[in-house]
Amino acid sequence: MRFDVERIRADFPILQRKMNGKPLAYLDSAATSQKPLAVIEAISDYYSTYNANIHRGIYELSEKATEKYAESKEKVAKLINAGGVENIIYTRNATEALNLAALTYASHKVRKGDRILITEMEHHSNLVPWQLLAKKQKAVLEYIRVDKRTGLLDGTSLNESLEREPAIVSLTQASNVLGTINDVKSITRMAHGHGATVIVDGAQSAPRMRVDVKDIGCDFLAFSGHKMLGPTGIGVMYAKRDILEETEPLLGGGDMILKVTLKAHMWNELPWKFEAGTPNIEGGIVLGTAIDYLNGIGLGAIDSYESELTRYALARLSELKNVETFGPGLKDAKNRAGLVAFSINGIHAHDIAQVFNDNGIAIRAGHHCAMPLVREVLGKDSLARMSFYVYNTKDEIDRAVDAIEKVKKIFRVE
Amino acid sequence: MDYAGELISNYEHPHNRGRMSKADSSFHEFNPLCGDDLTIYIRIRDGRIEDVKFDGSGCAISIAAASMLTDEVKGKPISKVEAIGFEELKGIIGIDPGPVRLKCATISLKALKKAVFLYEHKKPDGATENL
Ligand SMILES: Cc1ncc(COP(=O)(O)O)c(C=O)c1O
Numbered sequence: 001m002r003f004d005v006e007r008i009r010a011d012f013p014i015l016q017r018k019m020n021g022k023p024l025a026y027l028d029s030a031a032t033s034q035k036p037l038a039v040i041e042a043i044s045d046y047y048s049t050y051n052a053n054i055h056r057g058i059y060e061l062s063e064k065a066t067e068k069y070a071e072s073k074e075k076v077a078k079l080i081n082a083g084g085v086e087n088i089i090y091t092r093n094a095t096e097a098l099n100l101a102a103l104t105y106a107s108h109k110v111r112k113g114d115r116i117l118i119t120e121m122e123h124h125s126n127l128v129p130w131q132l133l134a135k136k137q138k139a140v141l142e143y144i145r146v147d148k149r150t151g152l153l154d155g156t157s158l159n160e161s162l163e164r165e166p167a168i169v170s171l172t173q174a175s176n177v178l179g180t181i182n183d184v185k186s187i188t189r190m191a192h193g194h195g196a197t198v199i200v201d202g203a204q205s206a207p208r209m210r211v212d213v214k215d216i217g218c219d220f221l222a223f224s225g226h227k228m229l230g231p232t233g234i235g236v237m238y239a240k241r242d243i244l245e246e247t248e249p250l251l252g253g254g255d256m257i258l259k260v261t262l263k264a265h266m267w268n269e270l271p272w273k274f275e276a277g278t279p280n281i282e283g284g285i286v287l288g289t290a291i292d293y294l295n296g297i298g299l300g301a302i303d304s305y306e307s308e309l310t311r312y313a314l315a316r317l318s319e320l321k322n323v324e325t326f327g328p329g330l331k332d333a334k335n336r337a338g339l340v341a342f343s344i345n346g347i348h349a350h351d352i353a354q355v356f357n358d359n360g361i362a363i364r365a366g367h368h369c370a371m372p373l374v375r376e377v378l379g380k381d382s383l384a385r386m387s388f389y390v391y392n393t394k395d396e397i398d399r400a401v402d403a404i405e406k407v408k409k410i411f412r413v414e
Numbered sequence: 415m416d417y418a419g420e421l422i423s424n425y426e427h428p429h430n431r432g433r434m435s436k437a438d439s440s441f442h443e444f445n446p447l448c449g450d451d452l453t454i455y456i457r458i459r460d461g462r463i464e465d466v467k468f469d470g471s472g473c474a475i476s477i478a479a480a481s482m483l484t485d486e487v488k489g490k491p492i493s494k495v496e497a498i499g500f501e502e503l504k505g506i507i508g509i510d511p512g513p514v515r516l517k518c519a520t521i522s523l524k525a526l527k528k529a530v531f532l533y534e535h536k537k538p539d540g541a542t543e544n545l
Pocket residue numbers: 030031093094095096123125126172174175176201203204224369
C-alpha cells in the first residue's frame with residue numbers, strides 16, 4: 001500500500017497555517033508531534049459530552065469516562081504487547097515514568113556501592129534521575145560510551161560495563177540527537193544475564209516503530225503521549241507484573257487504595273495502585289484515540305516512511321559543503337529514527353533555526369536536553385535538528401536544504 | 415527578525431574582542447540554554463569607561479551585540495552605562511531580537527552592567543537582573 005501522505009496531512013489542521021508568511025513546515029516532531037483532528041475532537045467530545053470523575057460515580061457519565069479510560073489502557077497494552085492493563089501506569093510523560101521507576105523499584109534495589117548503568121546518549125530525563133538516585137544511595141553511575149564516529153554504542157564499553165554487574169541498566173531505544181536505534185533486545189538479554197533490571201526509554205521509538213515489550217524482554221518501558229499524536233500531560237510507565245506487585249507506590253491518596261483504616265491501608269489492585277488522585281482523564285482517554293489513528297496507518301508503514309525521509313534528508317545534506325550530520329550514516333539509515341542533527345561550519349544552531357523560522361520551517365536548536373552527549377561526546381555547543389513524522393514530505397526537506405543555503409549565504413559560508 | 419548586514423559584519427569581525435590583563439572589573443555571564451558564554455572586562459578612569467573588551471563564544475546575535483555595545487560605551491560615564499535598558503540596547507544593535515532571542519541580545523549588556531556595579535561595590539539592580 002502506498003503511503004498517502006497528502007491524505008494524512010489533511011487530518012492535521014495546524015498544517016494549513018503559515019509561519020512568517022510561508023506554509024508551515026513542521027520538522028520538530030521529536031520534540032512534540034502535531035495532533036490530528038480526531039484527537040482534537042476527542043478532547044472536546046470528552047468535555048462536552050461525558051466529563052466526570054472516574055472510578056467513583058454511580059451514574060452514566062462517570063461510567064462512560066471510567067470505561068473509556070480503561071479502554072485506552074487496553075489499547076496501550078496491545079500497542080506494546082504488554083500482558084494487560086495491569087502493566088500500564090499512566091504518568092505525565094516519559095520523564096515522570098523514568099523518575100517513577102527510579103524512585104520506586106530502583107531505589108529499593110540499588111544499595112550502597114551498587115552500579116547503575118546508562119549510556120552517554122541519554123536524554124536528561126533518563127540521566128538526571130539516575131544521578132539523583134546514585135547520590136542518594138551512594139551508588140556508582142556508569143556510562144556506556146558512544147562511538148562519536150558511528151553514532152553507535154561502543155561494544156567494548158558495553159561488555160565491560162556489564163561485567164561489573166550493574167543493578168540497573170537504563171537506556172534509550174532511539175536517540176533524540178543521533179537517531180541511533182539501540183538493539184535493546186540483545187542488550188536486555190545480556191544485562192539480565194548479569195542480574196540487572198532493564199529500563200528502556202521509548203520516548204522516541206514508541207511513536208515510530210513497533211515496540212514489543214515481550215520481545216525486548218525489558219522490565220520497564222517509558223514513553224510520552226504527546227510525541228505520538230496524543231495530548232500533552234499523559235505518558236506511560238510499563239513494568240512487568242511481578243515487579244509492580246512487589247513495588248511500593250510513590251504517592252498515596254485517593255484511587256490507589258482499596259481500604260483505609262485509621263491505622264493502615266490496603267493498596268488497590270494494579271495498575272491503579274500507582275495512580276493516586278484524579279488522573280489526567282482526558283489525556284488518558286485521548287491517548288487511546290491517538291493510538292487508533294497510528295494503528296490506522298500502521299506502525300510498520302510509519303517506520304518505513306520515516307526511514308525513507310531520513311535517507312532522503314541524509315543524502316541531500318551530504319551534497320552540501322560545510323554541513324556536518326551526526327549519528328549513523330546513510331548506509332545505516334535503516335536503523336535510524338526519523339531525525340537528523342546537523343551543524344553548519346560552526347554557526348550557532350540558534351542562528352540556523354532563526355533563518356529556518358523566517359522561512360516557515362520549525363526545527364530544534366540547542367543541546368536537545370542531552371548536554372553530556374552534545375558537549376562532552378560530540379564536542380559541540382549546539383546542534384540543529386530536523387525530525388520527521390507521518391505528515392512530513394520530501395518537499396519540506398528540500399525547503400530545509402534551501403534554508404541551509406540561505407544560512408550559508410547570510411553567514412558567508414562557502 | 416532580519417540578520418541585517420551590520421549585525422553579520424559585527425559577528426564576523428567583532429570589535430573589542432579579547433581579554434584585558436589589568437581590568438578594573440570584569441563579569442562572566444553564561445546562558446546554559448543556548449550556550450552563550452561571555453565575559454566583559456572594563457577599565458575605568460575618572461568615572462568613565464576608558465576601555466572595554468569582551469571574550470567568549472555564542473551565537474551571531476550575542477557576539478554582534480557585544481561588539482556594538484562595547485563600541486557604544488567606550489568613553490561614556492559609568493552612570494550612563496548603569497542606566498542602559500533594553501530599549502536603548504535595541505537602538506544600539508539596530509534590531510529587535512524578539513522574545514526567543516532576547517537573552518542572546520542582552521547577555522553582554524547584563525555582564526557589562528554587573529561589571530560596573532561590582533566596581534562600585536553595589537548590588538546589581540532589578541532591571542539588570544531581569545535583562
Ligand atoms: C529520548 C527521550 N527521552 C525522554 C524524553 C522526555 O520526554 P518528555 O519530555 O515527554 O517527558 C525525550 C523528549 O524529548 C526524549 O527524546
